[in-house]
Amino acid sequence: MPRSFSPIRRDVLAVFGALSLFMSTLEYLVPKPLPFFRLGLANLPLLVGLRFLRPQDVLLLTLIKVFGQGLVNGTLASYVFLFSAAGSFSSVLVMSLVQHFGKSWVSLVGISTAGALASSSVQIVLALFFVFGEAARAFAPYSLGSALITGLVLGFFAQRFVQTSRWLQNMENGYRKGVQG
Amino acid sequence: MSPSHHHDVLESLLAPLPRFICGAFILPAFLFLPLWWHRAIGSVLFALLALLAGKRLRWGYFLLLIFSVVFFHLLAPVGRVLYTSRWFTLTEGALVNGLKRAFTLVGMVFLSVAAVKPQLHIPGRFGGLLGQTFWYFEKIWDGKRTITRKNFFSSLDALLLERFSPELLGGNSGKDLREDMVSAKEQWKGWGLAVIFVLLAWGSAALGMTFS
Amino acid sequence: MKDLRILDILIIIVGIVFVILTATWTLSGREGQAFAEVTSLGEVYLYPLSQDGSWEFYGPSGRMVVEVKDEAARVAYSECPEHICESAGWLTQPPAWTACLPNRLILRIVAAQESEDDVDATVF
Known part of the structure; x- marks a missing residue:
């Protein structure tokens, strides 16, 4: 960890991480029509945090999300963890790049969609190799299509949350103050 | 009260660390089983273990997973033809490949679910961070009732504001779920049982390989 | 819809194209086996x-x-x-x-x- 792990930074990361786990558990409990077509609600804290968290904290939050889900769901020692990690990290990478280079031309809608597409693409490749075999290419467009849609929807929600959430504003202020010290 | 938990029977037998290591060593033995129905049996056993661990398993989800994996493997025909029609040819090789793959995946998940506990102590500062995350997670989960579906985000916002107000920032270091984790003395409880399980698993794998 | 920005739309379009490309790729791989x-x-x-x-x-x-x-x-x-x-x-x-x-x-x-x-x- 660079410098000291300030308590405020720790708190913000832990709360965001907890929120992510909460979202993921909610999603887990809601029955889905088709497996592998996830809403990605757990990405919400990552999305809204992307704006003000420092890069190393974004990475750390992603780690928390992946390991946290692995531990809570118990899937740490299975292929699910591999897929989750690959999808999450590729998504975060793409989202960070889009945000950095997109600046004010892009909103959370675009960032979220790009991230969802990246995550889905990586997971499709993994699925072809480890789960379904080559013949399953047929489901790739469906998976990508649903990723496009869920990314859009999540982006809209994230955008609205950023605009209306007082709590988020507090967090951001506290974080900025905290990491300056 | 944590989500999706009933009583964990295995907890009284194994501490989190030997439990995880046990699972980690059983996994390769499972992967060495050569025939699909070996892995199917293994999956059923692991499912039972997962149930003993108190986890609720969503059978519909796993059945759908098995069907879809088998389905996609059937699309690449190999081996003896069992049935054929104008649109579709069912082959033994593809079926076996599909079943083997399906039960491998499902078995892995069940084993993992049975072996992994959130109280598993992950060393270092990251472990501490995770512990704190879990503690906050429990706090949010406790307040779940106040969140409505209609006003999801505003009620969520209200809950978060109430529980995680800015003054609290920075004051919670050190609080984490590790407080309810096992003491150092108890950390290795059940390691003997773990060793026995691992040996049983490898014995089964060896049996499976010789008689396939 | 009102606060969609330029790059958002661009990303969406790229996404749609990507999906279509993938669909044609999977369909073409089928024949010729x-x-x-x-x-x-x-x-x-x-x-x-x-x-x-x-x-x-x-x-x-x-x-x-x-x-x-x-x-x-x-x-x-x-x-x-x-x-x-x-x-x-x-x-x-x-x-x-x-x-x-x-x-x-x-x-x-x-x-x-x-x-x-x-x-x-x-x-x-």
Whole structure:
């Protein structure tokens, strides 16, 4: 960890991480029509945090999300963890790049969609190799299509949350103050 | 009260660390089983273990997973033809490949679910961070009732504001779920049982390989 | 909808194009798959030419080996009097075929999505 792990930074990361786990558990409990077509609600804290968290904290939050889900769901020692990690990290990478280079031309809608597409693409490749075999290419467009849609929807929600959430504003202020010290 | 938990029977037998290591060593033995129905049996056993661990398993989800994996493997025909029609040819090789793959995946998940506990102590500062995350997670989960579906985000916002107000920032270091984790003395409880399980698993794998 | 920005729309368009491209890619990969079809003692077996391998079969006259390698198939070995089947060599395209009558084995190359008017197995 660079410098000291300030308590405020720790708190913000832990709360965001907890929120992510909460979202993921909610999603887990809601029955889905088709497996592998996830809403990605757990990405919400990552999305809204992307704006003000420092890069190393974004990475750390992603780690928390992946390991946290692995531990809570118990899937740490299975292929699910591999897929989750690959999808999450590729998504975060793409989202960070889009945000950095997109600046004010892009909103959370675009960032979220790009991230969802990246995550889905990586997971499709993994699925072809480890789960379904080559013949399953047929489901790739469906998976990508649903990723496009869920990314859009999540982006809209994230955008609205950023605009209306007082709590988020507090967090951001506290974080900025905290990491300056 | 944590989500999706009933009583964990295995907890009284194994501490989190030997439990995880046990699972980690059983996994390769499972992967060495050569025939699909070996892995199917293994999956059923692991499912039972997962149930003993108190986890609720969503059978519909796993059945759908098995069907879809088998389905996609059937699309690449190999081996003896069992049935054929104008649109579709069912082959033994593809079926076996599909079943083997399906039960491998499902078995892995069940084993993992049975072996992994959130109280598993992950060393270092990251472990501490995770512990704190879990503690906050429990706090949010406790307040779940106040969140409505209609006003999801505003009620969520209200809950978060109430529980995680800015003054609290920075004051919670050190609080984490590790407080309810096992003491150092108890950390290795059940390691003997773990060793026995691992040996049983490898014995089964060896049996499976010789008689396939 | 009101606060969509330029890059958002661009990303969405790229996404849609990507999905369409993927759909055409998966559809195109489907045709053109060839199989070695072995009929032995009434049972039919299919082996994709894209995967190398060799398989044993038994008939009244003895043992046979069918081999698939480099997108071609042949009867590599056969315990029969005339070895006509073996002399056919490597088969690559439909409707190439060879047979070992004493051993009651037929080796044929078939393509996916072929539907014949005779009784042989159809591959989807």
